[in-house]
Amino acid sequence: MDLGPYILLATLEGSVTAAVLALTAIGLSLVFGVMRVVNVAHGEFFMLGAVLAWWVAHMVGAHPALGFAAALVVAPVLVGLVAVAADMTVLKRVDYDPERTIVATIGMLYIIQQITLMTYGPDARPVEPPFNSRLAIPWFEYSENGFQMYWPWGLSTTSYKLAVIAAAAVVLVGVWLLMARTKIGLLMRATQLDREMALAFGIPVERVYAIVFGIGAGLAALAAVLIVPIQQAHYLMGGDPLLLSFIVVIIGGLGSLPGTVIAAVLIGLSDGIISVFFSPTLAKILATLLVALVLVFRPEGLFGVKSR
Amino acid sequence: MLELDKVNAGYGQAQILRDLSLHVAPGEILCLLGRNGAGKTTTIKAIMGLLPLLSGAVRLDGVSLNELPAHQVPGRGIGYVPQGRRLFAELSVAQNLEIGLMVRGSGTEVLDAVLELFPRLRERFHQRAQTLSGGEQQMLATARALCLEPKVLLLDEPTEGLQPSMIEAIRQVVAVMRDRGVGIILVEQRVDAVLSVADRVSFIENGHNLETLDADALRRDHAIIERHLGV
Ligand SMILES: Nc1ncnc2c1ncn2[C@@H]1O[C@H](COP(=O)(O)OP(=O)(O)OP(=O)(O)O)[C@@H](O)[C@H]1O
Ligand SMILES: [Mg+2]
Numbered sequence: 076m077d078l079g080p081y082i083l084l085a086t087l088e089g090s091v092t093a094a095v096l097a098l099t100a101i102g103l104s105l106v107f108g109v110m111r112v113v114n115v116a117h118g119e120f121f122m123l124g125a126v127l128a129w130w131v132a133h134m135v136g137a138h139p140a141l142g143f144a145a146a147l148v149v150a151p152v153l154v155g156l157v158a159v160a161a162d163m164t165v166l167k168r169v170d171y172d173p174e175r176t177i178v179a180t181i182g183m184l185y186i187i188q189q190i191t192l193m194t195y196g197p198d199a200r201p202v203e204p205p206f207n208s209r210l211a212i213p214w215f216e217y218s219e220n221g222f223q224m225y226w227p228w229g230l231s232t233t234s235y236k237l238a239v240i241a242a243a244a245v246v247l248v249g250v251w252l253l254m255a256r257t258k259i260g261l262l263m264r265a266t267q268l269d270r271e272m273a274l275a276f277g278i279p280v281e282r283v284y285a286i287v288f289g290i291g292a293g294l295a296a297l298a299a300v301l302i303v304p305i306q307q308a309h310y311l312m313g314g315d316p317l318l319l320s321f322i323v324v325i326i327g328g329l330g331s332l333p334g335t336v337i338a339a340v341l342i343g344l345s346d347g348i349i350s351v352f353f354s355p356t357l358a359k360i361l362a363t364l365l366v367a368l369v370l371v372f373r374p375e376g377l378f379g380v381k382s383r
Numbered sequence: 384m385l386e387l388d389k390v391n392a393g394y395g396q397a398q399i400l401r402d403l404s405l406h407v408a409p410g411e412i413l414c415l416l417g418r419n420g421a422g423k424t425t426t427i428k429a430i431m432g433l434l435p436l437l438s439g440a441v442r443l444d445g446v447s448l449n450e451l452p453a454h455q456v457p458g459r460g461i462g463y464v465p466q467g468r469r470l471f472a473e474l475s476v477a478q479n480l481e482i483g484l485m486v487r488g489s490g491t492e493v494l495d496a497v498l499e500l501f502p503r504l505r506e507r508f509h510q511r512a513q514t515l516s517g518g519e520q521q522m523l524a525t526a527r528a529l530c531l532e533p534k535v536l537l538l539d540e541p542t543e544g545l546q547p548s549m550i551e552a553i554r555q556v557v558a559v560m561r562d563r564g565v566g567i568i569l570v571e572q573r574v575d576a577v578l579s580v581a582d583r584v585s586f587i588e589n590g591h592n593l594e595t596l597d598a599d600a601l602r603r604d605h606a607i608i609e610r611h612l613g614v
Pocket of ligand 1: 394397399417418419420421422423424425426
């Protein structure tokens with residue numbers, strides 16, 4: 076039996092990881108880029124998205140697709156509002172000072188985690204996917220009749236996984252449009268480029284910060300809603316996305332959105348492929364090693380611009 | 384009329400401005416002269432609300448600006464051309480101007496009038512600000528401030544590093560704005576660059592302002608300048 080179908084399968088699995096990772100990391104990157112805040116609580120906003128998705132789907136009951144659709148809207152919005160509140164009550168009070176915001180977001184991390192443990196509990200709970208037909212993976216072989224398509228036994232993906240990849244791509248295009256084409260995007264970029272001049276030209280910087288922090292957290296939550304039907308919601312699930320997002324943001328170049336997406340695809344795909352053929356742990360080890368190499372040899376990131 | 388009334392201000396613990404008072408009327412050009420580090424830029428930032436005041440007041444037509452959040456100050460009609468241009472470097476000429484227009488919701492007729500003053504910017508409209516030449520960047524910084532139809536224009540060393548023809552162009556725009564009734568505060572290092580346009584000149588030293596004189600008096604008696612600036 077040849078290797079081809081397995082590589083295809085691993086690539087598909089990797090693409091799902093990459094898609095979810097790209098959404099999570101773009102949120103982190105946006106917050107760092109515009110606000111210069113290293114948000115250690117980013118993974119907890121992800122977790123909160125997943126837990127709220129379970130909660131919403133559970134409340135709605137009805138058909139799984141209905142519950143999921145409700146979760147897709149409600150969870151990111153709620154998480155975004157929580158983040159806006161956290162920004163206005165905590166980050167604004169410490170004046171967005173780089174060191175103090177790190178400590179503050181570590182505090183948020185534990186608060187969110189513990190509140191979730193106290194209310195939702197320690198169990199991992201699944202959300203039913205809205206649709207989930209099994210799709211066998213086709214492959215080609217060469218026989219005396221020319222190329223022939225066949226379905227290697229036991230290799231399959233699901234329609235839901237393909238939908239996750241598509242949904243992430245759509246959202247990423249949406250984020251790009253927001254930044255490049257809208258008024259609020261222009262204000263966000265101006266604030267990122269020169270905070271003091273933004274103020275001197277009437278941009279309500281504090282409001283822009285609150286919106287950016289909300290959007291960043293909302294993107295993490297959205298990524299989580301997409302992944303719960305595959306992974307289950309658990310109060311400790313924020314650790315891995317946080318680590319991987321940091322890896323992606325550093326490799327992609329701090330604050331560079333295109334760099335972040337490229338790095339997410341790179342890390343996601345290699346994570347999928349290495350996990351299938353070797354082990355998930357090896358995948359994480361290699362990714363972390365890559366970060367170390369990037370930090371040593373290209374601190375501005377593979378796609379970042381040299382420091383200003 | 385923009386007034387600074389016994390302003391004390393600084394950065395964190397370091398007080399820079401001490402009892403500084405100034406005023407500029409509509410249609411008047413006030414020049415601030417002073418050595419490096421005298422506190423000229425700090426004065427301008429205090430007007431823009433970018434520094435908290437320890438005491439004193441900044442008033443525009445009787446309304447105190449220092450009680451407003453910083454981002455509301457420009458909306459009252461204060462255009463700022465900062466030292467070193469400080470453009471939004473990765474944004475295009477058009478986007479930089481758009482940000483100026485948004486301050487007071489100005490329409491395209493304002494943009495057209497501004498581009499009339501700086502035709503070169505129209506040719507460079509979709510170019511990124513950081514790829515402009517130094518002179519063009521200064522034009523853009525000035526144009527961005529004019530886009531909010533200022534009542535008062537603050538220019539912080541607008542001629543720094545420019546060739547004579549460009550300095551002349553900037554000076555002409557300043558004169559045009561003065562004739563349209565805009566009050567102008569012009570910070571300069573070089574006396575000769577300002578004497579021809581200034582109505583009054585104020586000398587700043589160590590965050591105090593020494594005296595404010597009519598430019599005519601200075602033109603007649605150069606010794607005063609030498610006394611204050613030690614040139
Ligand atoms: N962000 C800051 N933090 C602390 N001190 C500052 C800051 N900016 C300026 N200063 C200090 O304030 C004093 C006045 O600086 P300011 O920039 O107002 O001078 P200036 O008159 O504009 O000088 P120049 O002609 O060189 O532009 C200087 O002693 C400077 O060191
Ligand atoms: Mg200065």
